[in-house]
Amino acid sequence: MQKSLWASAKDKPLLELIGIDKSYGPFKVLKNCSLNVNSGETVVIIGPSGSGKSTLLRCVNQLEPADGGDLFFEGRRIDYDRRNVHLLRRDIGMVFQNFELFSHLSVVENIMLAPMKVLGMSRTDAHDIAIELLGKVRIPEKADAYPDEISGGQQQRVAIARSLAMKPKVMLYDEPTSALDPEMIREVVDVMAELSSDGMTSLVVTHEMGFARRAADRIVFMESGEIIENTSKDDFFGGAVNPRTRHFLDQILH
Numbered sequence: 001m002q003k004s005l006w007a008s009a010k011d012k013p014l015l016e017l018i019g020i021d022k023s024y025g026p027f028k029v030l031k032n033c034s035l036n037v038n039s040g041e042t043v044v045i046i047g048p049s050g051s052g053k054s055t056l057l058r059c060v061n062q063l064e065p066a067d068g069g070d071l072f073f074e075g076r077r078i079d080y081d082r083r084n085v086h087l088l089r090r091d092i093g094m095v096f097q098n099f100e101l102f103s104h105l106s107v108v109e110n111i112m113l114a115p116m117k118v119l120g121m122s123r124t125d126a127h128d129i130a131i132e133l134l135g136k137v138r139i140p141e142k143a144d145a146y147p148d149e150i151s152g153g154q155q156q157r158v159a160i161a162r163s164l165a166m167k168p169k170v171m172l173y174d175e176p177t178s179a180l181d182p183e184m185i186r187e188v189v190d191v192m193a194e195l196s197s198d199g200m201t202s203l204v205v206t207h208e209m210g211f212a213r214r215a216a217d218r219i220v221f222m223e224s225g226e227i228i229e230n231t232s233k234d235d236f237f238g239g240a241v242n243p244r245t246r247h248f249l250d251q252i253l254h
Helices: 053-060 082-091 107-117 123-136 152-164 182-197 209-215 233-239 243-253
Strands: 013-024 027-038 042-046 068-073 092-095 170-174 201-205 218-223 226-232
Touching: 013 053, 013 201, 027 053, 027 068, 027 201, 027 226, 042 053, 042 209, 053 170, 053 201, 082 092, 092 152, 107 123, 107 152, 123 152, 152 170, 152 182, 182 201, 182 209, 209 233, 218 233, 218 243, 226 233, 226 243
Parallel strands: 042 201, 042 218, 092 170, 170 201
Antiparallel strands: 013 027, 013 068, 218 226
């Protein structure tokens, strides 16, 4: 399928990380991490627990400011000025491990809230977009339900729709299936893969190798705060070069 709904051809970096460092006290979490994500591309980050994957993702949208290095978005350097960070977050959607839905709002109201409050969208327009996105994530019938009335997988799909309602240029996913029961993982993975197929630029931290094989354009392997390997999914699964990567794959695939 041609990737045309969300982005143009993969011909230029939408997101560039150059030499990103991050420490918590004496512990260095990220060590000189550099990564480009092109428009329309899906990049999957994998690695053992504690390797810095989620921290790298959080540095992208400034939830965790880096201690060193540079971040460029659409060719513009992003500093830590509050206005710049606010504008950056309007263009970058993020889906977390936990769904973080407002329990007192219905599903459709959860999706409508940010477009109305942040973008100044009318209630009618926000409602129309929310309904359209619920169809996109395959739960249009849950519009009037409340979060505690739907499954974890459905709540995560609402969280994805809520991020999409802001019309982001890139989506970040931080282990979006890790809090789900096994039978609910597939429904979330299917939606993510469909969005990737439609051309939504995505940076995904996950342990779901099935998603990586299905949707990734590139796979980044991290260990001990470093990017060890950055290659196509075919090269990654077909013959990773670094012995640390091969050892990791041997552990999880066999």
